[in-house]
Amino acid sequence: EVQLVQSGAEVKKPGESLKISCKGSGYSFTSYWIGWVRQMPGKGLEWMGTIYPGDSDTRYSPSFQGQVTISADKSASTAYLLWSSLKASDTAIYYCARRVGSYYDSDGYSSWLDPWGQGTLVTVSS
């Protein structure tokens, strides 16, 4: 079974650093991009960025460039999301997901997210 298991909920203070994880199993971890998605309380889904664990090629959404760091350890089949200095506005659920497809054809570019991790709730409060 293809599965992504994320690390547990975190409660942090503003200014602290944090690294959350997403461990893949049941497939070749180095052969698929992993994406990260933010969901703020009561809000919709936002694309943060993506990494290819095979060579650590990383792309960020402009909204998140410079705000977080995405990394991966292919030997551990794990992707990470890192903050160096948290803000209260980082309070959200963060999901990782495997990107499937990732190709161009006559319909344009196709790359969908499946499966998703269970989510990691990050609470930042003084």
Added chain:
Amino acid sequence: QSVLTQPPSASGTPGQWVTISCSGSSSNIGSNTVDWYQQVPGTAPKLLIYENHQRPSGVPDRFSGSKSGTSASLAISGLQSEDEADYYCAAWDDSLNGYIFGTGTKVTVL
């Protein structure tokens, strides 16, 4: 961040047909395929439709997707109580070089 526009809510009685629209632009839906995700409250999103109209195994054929120009639609036929959830469309955007999600539609089964 660019978004795809969806109606905030939709509803129907059990057995009814419900459709959700998703409006984009030439740089996203107009150029690339559309995916749909279902998020039951308190759980992670789940892939419902990919490549405009393809259903993953295990997704009932009550769910169907379509695309025309810069818009897409999700249809739920024979609405059931377990379909009560938030639904998001998504597509790659060539201008942003990233994935963008719709604003989300909450489906209520009356």
